[in-house]
Amino acid sequence: MSTIFIPNPPAHQLKPNQQILRKRQYAALIFLAGLVCLTFALGAWQLWRANQKQSLIEQITTQQRLPELTWSQGSPPPWxxxxxxxxxxxxxxxxxxxxxxxxxxxxxxxxxxxxxxxxxxxxxxxxxxxxxxxxxxxxxxxxxxxxxxxxxxxxxxxxxxxxxxxxxxxxxxxxxxxxxxxxxxxxxxQDAPAGIYPLTVDRPLGVARHLAYALSWWLMSALGAYLWWQFYSAARRGYVSKG
Incomplete structure (x- = not known):
């Protein structure tokens, strides 16, 4: 069995239905490329969120280690x-x-x-x-x-x-x-009289969730890039198989 590769003819030599198919293929490629860029950007955004959250957690830990402070006026410092x-x-x-x-x-x-x-x-x-x-x-x-x-x-x-x-x-x-x-x-x-149960301080969640989201987005981006290349290669060439 042999495979003969035949280049695509110029657009002006294509039949009307072939031209429509060519346009649809390119539109699909552009759309898929947009999805690849979007998922990659979302992964980068989740990584930025993880860094931001880690910085906030470190600031909270530093604040809570400081000695108790008496406060009587103005907006009190958080954490x-x-x-x-x-x-x-x-x-x-x-x-x-x-x-x-x-x-x-x-x-x-x-x-x-x-x-x-x-x-x-x-x-x-x-x-x-x-x-x-x-x-x-x-x-x-x-x-x-x-x-x-x-x-x-x-x-x-x-x-x-x-x-x-x-x-x-x-x-x-x-x-x-x-x-x-x-x-x-x-x-x-921090303290409560008998009959009242004090609440725990709500700290931000850790960075693991953001890292998992970033990895998920980048895996989808890699899969989209692979599919884009496959579709692009198929759109750039036509082939006829003969036995």
């Missing part, structure tokens, strides 16, 4: 353990509903704390379930907190506020409800 100086605003405490702990439903107690300069910091004092006590313990001692990014939430519609019970920590709705200035920061209490 560092602070002893806030000011006063609790227990009358404006809210409870975030439907929060789970060890398979039990309860509330997150969010109590505003006013610094010496009047700035408001929202403190998550921990998880609490009514049980035998219908009211949670009142905040009294100056809080030791770790400042964190504002918690994210998705809400399809504005859920009605029931007394002090909110579904999510919506700053605008809280400020309007409590008649207070807009809070400037959110922190998680």
């Amino acid at each position: 560092r353990v602070l002893l806030l100086d000011g006063e609790w605003l227990n009358h404006a405490e809210i409870m975030l509903d439907q929060r789970m702990l060890d398979g039990k439903l309860g509330y997150h107690l969010i109590t505003p704390f006013r610094l010496k300069d009047g700035s408001i910091v929202m403190i998550n004092r921990g998880w609490w379930s009514p049980g035998e006590r219908m009211l949670p313990p009142v905040a009294q001692d100056p809080p030791r907190v770790t400042i964190q990014p504002w918690p994210r939430f998705i809400e399809l519609g504005a859920t009605p506020i029931q007394g002090r019970v909110f579904q999510n920590l919506d700053l605008g709705r809280f400020a309007a409800w409590a008649h207070l200035p807009m809070p400037i920061a959110y922190g998680v209490a």
